[in-house]
Amino acid sequence: MAQVVARRLLATIPVLLLVTAGVFTLLHLTPGDPIDAMMAESVDASVKENLRKELGLDRPIPVQYAAWMGRVLRGDLGRSIRNGEPVIENVGRRIRPSLQLAALAMTISLAIAFPVGIVSAVRRNRPVDRVGTTFALFGICMPNFLLALLLIFVFGVTLRWLPISGYTDPLEDPVAGLRSLVLPAVTLGLALAAVVTRTLRSSLLEALAEDYVRTARAKGLSEGRVVRGHVLKNALIPVVTVLGLQLGTLIGGAVITEYVFALPGVGRLVVDAVFARDYPLVQGVVLLIAVGFIVSNLCVDILYGFIDPRIRYH
Amino acid sequence: MGGPEMAPHAPHVRRAPAKPWRSSSSLSARLGVVILVAALAVAVGAPAVAPHDPLKQNLGNALARPAAAHWLGTDNVGRDVLSRVVWGTRVSLVAGFVSVAMALVAGSMLGLVAGYCGGRIDGLLMRAMDAVLSFPPLVLALALGAVLGAGLTGVLIALAVVYTPTFARLMRGQVLSITARDYVDAARALGAPAWRIAWRHVLPNATAPIVVQASLSVAFAILAEASLSFLGLGIQPPAASWGSMINAGRGYLQQAPWIVFGPGAALFVTVVGLNFVGDAVRDALDPRVREQGRQV
Numbered sequence: 156m157a158q159v160v161a162r163r164l165l166a167t168i169p170v171l172l173l174v175t176a177g178v179f180t181l182l183h184l185t186p187g188d189p190i191d192a193m194m195a196e197s198v199d200a201s202v203k204e205n206l207r208k209e210l211g212l213d214r215p216i217p218v219q220y221a222a223w224m225g226r227v228l229r230g231d232l233g234r235s236i237r238n239g240e241p242v243i244e245n246v247g248r249r250i251r252p253s254l255q256l257a258a259l260a261m262t263i264s265l266a267i268a269f270p271v272g273i274v275s276a277v278r279r280n281r282p283v284d285r286v287g288t289t290f291a292l293f294g295i296c297m298p299n300f301l302l303a304l305l306l307i308f309v310f311g312v313t314l315r316w317l318p319i320s321g322y323t324d325p326l327e328d329p330v331a332g333l334r335s336l337v338l339p340a341v342t343l344g345l346a347l348a349a350v351v352t353r354t355l356r357s358s359l360l361e362a363l364a365e366d367y368v369r370t371a372r373a374k375g376l377s378e379g380r381v382v383r384g385h386v387l388k389n390a391l392i393p394v395v396t397v398l399g400l401q402l403g404t405l406i407g408g409a410v411i412t413e414y415v416f417a418l419p420g421v422g423r424l425v426v427d428a429v430f431a432r433d434y435p436l437v438q439g440v441v442l443l444i445a446v447g448f449i450v451s452n453l454c455v456d457i458l459y460g461f462i463d464p465r466i467r468y469h
Numbered sequence: 470m471g472g473p474e475m476a477p478h479a480p481h482v483r484r485a486p487a488k489p490w491r492s493s494s495s496l497s498a499r500l501g502v503v504i505l506v507a508a509l510a511v512a513v514g515a516p517a518v519a520p521h522d523p524l525k526q527n528l529g530n531a532l533a534r535p536a537a538a539h540w541l542g543t544d545n546v547g548r549d550v551l552s553r554v555v556w557g558t559r560v561s562l563v564a565g566f567v568s569v570a571m572a573l574v575a576g577s578m579l580g581l582v583a584g585y586c587g588g589r590i591d592g593l594l595m596r597a598m599d600a601v602l603s604f605p606p607l608v609l610a611l612a613l614g615a616v617l618g619a620g621l622t623g624v625l626i627a628l629a630v631v632y633t634p635t636f637a638r639l640m641r642g643q644v645l646s647i648t649a650r651d652y653v654d655a656a657r658a659l660g661a662p663a664w665r666i667a668w669r670h671v672l673p674n675a676t677a678p679i680v681v682q683a684s685l686s687v688a689f690a691i692l693a694e695a696s697l698s699f700l701g702l703g704i705q706p707p708a709a710s711w712g713s714m715i716n717a718g719r720g721y722l723q724q725a726p727w728i729v730f731g732p733g734a735a736l737f738v739t740v741v742g743l744n745f746v747g748d749a750v751r752d753a754l755d756p757r758v759r760e761q762g763r764q765v
């Protein structure tokens with residue numbers, strides 16, 4: 156297993172290098188001069204010139220990339236133009252709400268997807284299956300900002316059960332914290348639940364048609380024990396794959412959800428940085444998100460080996 | 470009881486009848502086509518279909534409820550929501566189809582070159598595609614939209630970049646599989662140049678999965694455009710786009726929810742329709758799905 160992990164880590168290095176090159180290029184894709192794009196025309200030319208020097212934009216691009224990479228490798232992702240704070244500190248302050256949101260959304264999605272997916276597969280083509288597949292279609296087609304506004308309209312504005320924006324840390328005040336995270340987490344979790352439900356249903360249907368299931372039934376096992384003991388574990392691989400693939404969607408969804416519910420997370424930080432044209436902050440946060448995404452996918456790959464010992468990496 | 474007599478009484482394998490599956494599938498496909506055709510008609514005929522000028526403000530009639538004069542009500546500056554939804558259809562469909570078409574062309578070319586050349590070029594191109602795929606799609610589109618500037622062009626380029634690797638990988642896989650076939654060897658043996666083999670043999674045979682992927686991607690591209698417009702990076706006000714209309718209306722959710730739910734319903738229905746069409750195209754062109762359909 157250690158060899159597998161080492162091999163996957165090595166394979167990640169060239170991708171990481173290209174990712175850094177891509178993120179570095181971002182700043183230079185700005186039409187015209189990035190400093191002019193970042194700052195208003197009225198800003199004094201000497202201020203712009205100083206910033207240009209400070210960011211190293213007056214040097215040749217390969218030199219800039221080498222210097223930037225050197226700093227990145229030392230953990231220095233630059234400083235925000237707005238507040239002058241290092242990018243790492245900006246992200247550090249915002250990471251907790253994002254992780255709490257992602258964890259709660261994932262929990263909600265699995266709590267919905269597993270029962271719905273299993274019942275849909277076991278009762279295939281029955282009314283309950285139709286309800287399950289319709290739910291999956293609804294979740295996949297519904298943009299999360301629209302779902303967020305629907306939930307705000309029903310539970311925040313009409314019923315007034317839950318807060319419609321703001322954040323309280325659940326570690327400081329568990330009740331108020333969870334109340335502040337319920338609507339964003341349901342928004343984010345439902346879309347994920349829809350995809351997982353669809354995948355789980357189809358992989359369960361495939362597994363239910365296998366010979367070992369017929370054998371288990373012939374031995375007199377109840378349908379529940381067949382599903383729990385034989386089918387579910389074998390149907391998990393595609394679900395783990397989809398969960399891994401959906402991480403990107405989850406992060407993208409978190410950007411929108413944090414924006415709608417005014418949660419002070421990393422997603423909201425990206426949007427704020429984009430609108431403030433704070434390019435060093437955009438660069439740094441996007442790089443961190445991409446690296447986090449790569450590491451998460453790496454973990455999913457490694458997880459396969461634990462779930463299914465038949466999987467061999469060549 | 471002898472063996473031959475067993476056959477009529479062989480254990481009955483319970484199978485769902487094929488007809489319900491097929492009928493529900495074709496029903497959703499037909500519904501999808503109807504929605505798509507209607508959306509295209511509305512987009513093309515927007516000037517004739519829209520009952521009012523989508524940009525004309527009437528502050529005296531702001532936040533008016535849905536009524537005969539304004540079927541979907543008016544927004545915070547008195548503009549007719551229905552007319553803006555109608556004009557927004559154009560933006561959404563253009564964003565969906567054009568960005569996917571750009572990604573299809575770019576990705577197919579890159580995949581073709583990678584699969585055909587192999588070696589270092591293949592390695593470099595595919596690692597570059599892996600790098601693009603390493604970014605969460607919306608975050609990449611957001612970052613690209615930020616540097617390219619708000620507006621439809623920036624959104625189209627950003628979405629095309631996001632979707633290109635999918636087509637490149639798909640095309641490369643097809644090229645590797647097709648170039649190993651006997652008829653390609655035969656063409657080579659007859660002295661056909663590489664470009665001719667690629668054009669006459671590889672491309673036509675690789676089309677089906679690319680078309681399936683494109684048909685499934687359009688719905689997601691429309692959702693992505695709406696998301697970017699919602700965040701303020703798409704079409705800029707006062708021009709109408711569903712995402713920006715929903716964003717503008719969220720401040721009036723209590724007084725005038727129709728500002729949000731008019732474009733929201735249009736977006737949802739269009740995406741459902743395109744998903745149905747995408748599924749139908751996949752069912753028709755993907756032999757594996759066809760086979761599964763027969764077995765259910």
